[in-house]
Structures are given as C-alpha cells and as structure tokens.
Amino acid sequence: MFYEFNGHRPVVHPSSFVHPQAAVTGNVLIGKGVYIGPGAAIRGDWGRIIIEDGCNVQESCTIHLFPGATVLLCEGAHIGHGAVVHGARIGRNCLIGMNAVIMDNADIGDECIVGALSLVRTGEIIPPRSVVVGNPGKIVKAVSDEMLSWKTEGTAIYQALPGEMQADWKPCEPLRPEEAKPVEGKAPEKTYKPWKGAE
Template identity: 30%
Template sequence: MTVSRPGVTIVPIHGHTPEIHESAFIAPGCTIVGNVTIGAGSSIWYNCVLRADFSRIVIGERTNIQDGSVVHCDGPTPRDPDGCPCIIGNDVLVGHIAMLHGCIIEDRGFVGLGAIAMNKARIASDSMLAAGAMLTENKVMQTRELWAGRPAKKLKELSDAAIAGMKLGVAHYAENAKAHRKAVGEM
C-alpha cells in the first residue's frame, strides 16, 4: 500500500507506482520512482533516490537505506534478458551515501558508508561490505564475510560480536525511524 508522505516525491512511470508499506518511514527529500516495493518497518532516510524505471527494486522488512544513498536497477538487454533488479532483504543496514545498482543483498547484509555494489553482485546474509568498498559486477560474497577495497576482496570472517553489532544497528534504526516519523508528522 502506498500512502502520501510529506516532502517525498513519488513518481509512477511505465505503469508502475511505488508500493510503500504504511509502517515504513520515508524521510522528506526522498524520491521513489516506478516499480519499487518497500516492506513493513523499513526506513528510507533523507535525500535517498530509489529509481526503478526499467526493472524493479524490492526492499524487505526492517531494512534501512541511510541518507543520500542511491538505489537503481537495469532493465533487460540482448546480453542480459533478465535485466538487473535490485533486491534487498530483511534487516539490512545500508550506510550513508551508498550506491546499490542491480545487486542482491540477502537478509541481514550490511553495506558500509559510501560503498558501491554493482550489477549482479551479491552480499550474503550476515556479511559486510566495508565503508568505501566497491563490489564489482558478478562478485559474490559468502555468509559472514567482510570484504573491503576497490575492487573489494575478502578480508576475513566476521565474528559473533560483529554479527551481534549489526543486529543492534537494525534495532536502533527501527526505533529511530519511529521518532523521525513522528517529528515529520507522519503519525
């Protein structure tokens, strides 16, 4: 279900209107275009752009896309008839000014500040793409891995403490979104 959001630009295009769960927080300044689905309890923070004009973007539940991030996807081409949708699972943390383009982030994945994930790249559950890293096309991270650098390469396995810290981050953003939602007059 999509509802009006104060200060948010929602653009239907090519027969698709964004579907935003009523419990999701979409901050003022965001632009949501086309075939976008945002799940329950998720938060899209200030000045993000989610543009799905030729494919689709799916964001699961309790996921946060932090300030200034860009999410996009590619439609079908002769070389790639399935295109490159951007699929983001549940309980995902995406840091400020990240760029996600036609990639897949599984449940509980983490994308650091300013990181880039490109077409058909995959960030597995409980894995972390470090701040500033670039996960190039078709690269696949495995569960509990930390990758860093440009291009990104595996650095190490994540500890239980790191996984617990990511879970705390998800909980923090879910609570903080409620306060921001109230502050901007959505409740």
C-alpha cells in the first residue's frame, strides 16, 4: 500500500514491483527494477528515502530516519529479510544480511557485505569492500572477488523478480489437498546456493 503524507506521495518506476502488503509512505523515490517484499515498511514521513535502480528490500525490512535525514540505497543494494536501515547510506552493490541493523549516519561503502544479525553503530564509516560482522559490527576482512561475484549473482535473481512478478503474479485461493496436482515447469538452469563460508 502507498500512503501520502504531508503532501509527499511515493514515486515508483513502473518496472519495479512493490508488494501490496508492503507499506510505503511519503517522500520515497523507488527507481527502476526494484523489488519490495511483503511486510516491508518504508516510511518517508520525516525525511527522504531514495532506493536506486536494481535494489531489493526483502520481507519485514524497515527503512526509516530521523527528521530532516535522507536514507540512500545505492544501485544494486540488497537488503535481506528483516533488516533495519535507519537514516543511513548503503553503497552500491552492498549486501545487508538478514536482521542486521544499520543505524543513523552510518555510511556503508560500495560492495560491502554486512553479516546477518550485525549492528553497525551510529556514524560508523565502513570502507568499500569490507565484510562486517557482529554486535557491534567489526570489519573482519575484505570482500574477495569470489564473494562479490556470489553477491552480484544473488542480487541479479532479485533484479529479474519484478518483471517476473508483474508477468505471472496474482492473488489466489489455495487448493485443497485432493485438488493438488504435480506442477510441471521449467527447472532452473542453475541453482544458487548460500555462501560456502556460511555453511
């Protein structure tokens, strides 16, 4: 759902997909090919939220800010399930892990990976291509070319999702067990797996 607030209405490029169970309020700009999942709360009531092309904001994420601030998700930013971004900048092609929290005035450099459940404190400046984990978050190593390739491939799946959702998504009533039939469909050409270092 979209909500106007104080004369500001969200602006969404038509190539993006915002799930109707997401709440997008006020001064929010959503670029091309963005996926916003159900349960996401993107609240531009006190400042501006800019979500650039090719980003994804997954289920149950919260994006908000203090009065007068701006949140910027740069191109290709990947915000994992349940993460919170509050008044921060997320650099180009970053991955923010599930249930991570990025606090006010933090600046996550381009091509960083922030681990699941990590906390990046207020005002922290994270250099490009850093891996950050823990609470409080600490830089533990650099993002390797292999890690960055894995991240970029995962984000590409989400960058394709808005078009797929627009083409083949619709509300429905569930089947009863006796009505269910095997689903015949095209098998994926390639299986995407979790980062091997997390196994």
